[in-house]
Amino acid sequence: MIPDNPAVSIDLNLIRRNFPVLQTQVHGKPLVYLDNGATTQKPRAVIDKLNELLESKNSSIHRGVHFLSEQMTGEYEYAREIVRNFINARNTNEIVFSSGATGSINAVAFSFGEKYIKEGDEIIVSEMEHHSNIVPWQMLCARKKAKLRVIPFDENGVLLQNEYKLLFNEKTRLVAVTHVSNSLGSINPVKEMIRFAHDHHVPVLIDGAQAVQHSRVDVQDLDCDFYVFSGHKVFGPTGIGVLYGKEAMLDTLPPYQGGGDMVDCVKFEKTTYNQLPFKFEAGTMNYTAAIGLGTAIEYINSIGFGAIMQHEKNLFAYTQSRLKEIEGLEIYGNAKEKISIFSFLIQDIHPFDIGMILDKMGIAVRTGTHCTQPVMDHFQISGTIRASMAFYNSFEDTDRLVEGLKNAVNMLK
């Protein structure tokens, strides 16, 4: 583990220069990128790494005897070690590369489902899950005639812990819950929730897609059985994700997909499977993206979560107070423990209109349901405007957003 020193402050100008996209203009205005919940921008180091791999190192991994293949395999496995260190897994057998957080959840829904779910069993999710942590479980429930149970949240976007505990019974087989809500920003008390589930001998999957880019995650400290996240939301390339699973758990699960690299020996009578983590990595993996993810994590480590968290905390407080200047603005998701995601509506104005006007001012936000329709249903709204921030966002970005919103309100009211 890398110690996170909060005393180290962030050099924002330097950091912003590391991200080429942040230097660009949109509709003739300097870009203000506030759609980090959807995807994050890539630092120069990651872009250079991908170029280097494609220009001079490309070769399929785990296959050839030749120099390039061995070199690429080495880089790929080194990336796995970087990821292991990043979330403090015990060893690299616990780190499986996937296509993304969605891919990871689908893999668990299939493999864990095959092994452990039968008719009448129950899986617990929460009302604030991304569709990616709902639909794979619904599909599993349909396959196995199992049942989905849902933890509700309160008006601030805080999961109701009493309700959570009441959902447990002798049929509960798994809890799948998000670490941080992508539409409300709430940081859930997952460590306590995991402990409670384990007291009932129920394993837990944590969706960390919105967590790993904002704070240090330690899977051993959390004691989760599965932890998933996407590379592109943590400043790495698209098309790569991580599935962490406790080795003892992963060992018991059947493979998700069949094909190359996941096999030990293939005969028509019987095929035996490769060991962890390769058992879950069928076909040619997106090795360039995996290595790019490793570079992204090294970049984050070079800044340090102490500095990142301190800056994001300041940014959160500043943005929260400035948004209050706008008359009729209501923020959805007011948990005490929150990251810098602001989901909001302005009275009598459609979010899509605001989004369209902000776009022309060079400000990128997301409008709509953010792949969390149940959250919108909870508040009986059709969608929100979402400004989601990353550590490279500045106070000036907030100022531009507030100025843009004021202009939009003037036009639309």
Added chain:
Amino acid sequence: MALTKIQDQIIEEFSAFEDWMDRYNYLIELGHDLPAIDPKFKTDEYLINGCQSKVWLHADFENGKMHFTADSDAIIVKGIVALLIRVMNQQEASEIMNADLYFIDKIGLKENLSPTRSNGLVSMVKKMKMYSLAYYAKHKA
């Protein structure tokens, strides 16, 4: 007036605008001025769900010409809806079926009629053409 002539008129109007805010302000104005749809047609049956914004569309056929009324919950979208209605209203069904809506591109709103925008406008144009086809077929029969 011919469908193409109305389009050319709109292109002419928009050419006066210097920047995006002017264009959007005009669309907002058009949205506000769009004659209201009969509330009885503002139901799910007439809803074109665009995921991001909603559009309601009703079509009628009078004296051989199509007559549309519509609404949207987003005002800029409603402004574009107003433009589409201005072009398509009181046209022969066969004209609408084969209409090439080049004005959208010319006034810089092309992105709003791309399927990825999910604002209901692409579906609205399709629906307008479908209604026209239906009335055309019925009328012929």
